[in-house]
Amino acid sequence: VSGAKKAKTDKDDNNTNGLATCRMLLAELEAHQDAWPFLTPVNHKAVPGYRKVIKKPMDFSTIREKLTNNQYLNLETFIVDVNLVFENCERFNEDDSEIGRAGHRMRSFFDKRWTELLK
Numbered sequence: 049v050s051g052a053k054k055a056k057t058d059k060d061d062n063n064t065n066g067l068a069t070c071r072m073l074l075a076e077l078e079a080h081q082d083a084w085p086f087l088t089p090v091n092h093k094a095v096p097g098y099r100k101v102i103k104k105p106m107d108f109s110t111i112r113e114k115l116t117n118n119q120y121l122n123l124e125t126f127i128v129d130v131n132l133v134f135e136n137c138e139r140f141n142e143d144d145s146e147i148g149r150a151g152h153r154m155r156s157f158f159d160k161r162w163t164e165l166l167k
């Protein structure tokens with residue numbers, strides 16, 4: 049009957065909420081050669097000023113944890129956290145620095161990949 053909600057099962061293989069796409073994208077981010085600054089949370093004890101400047105820290109291992117704990121509703125909420133990694137990086141690092149450049153390279157890689165997958 050029209051309007052009846054389709055029960056969500058894990059057989060729901062048309063990837064409706066994009067979680068298979070999140071898993072694929074995160075695996076590619078983690079495997080990227082320029083991912084090294086983003087693989088684990090920034091150690092604010094070792095990085096002066098980080099805790100004060102960056103209000104919402106985020107990194108790939110935290111995203112992995114949230115994905116594992118089913119904390120992402122859909123691809124959109126996942127993309128918000130990935131973009132937070134890159135926004136934090138741009139805020140804290142000079143564009144002309146090792147980490148700043150790595151962040152720009154990772155952001156353009158991610159933008160390219162998810163737009164390819166969503167087309």
Ligand SMILES: Cn1cc(C(=O)NCCN2CCCC2)ccc1=O
Nearest residue numbers: 084085086090095136137140141147
């Ligand atoms: C994203 N980001 C990362 C850092 C950082 O120092 N990461 C540690 C990188 N090391 C690699 C091998 C062990 C740890 C500093 C500022 C920043 O914005």
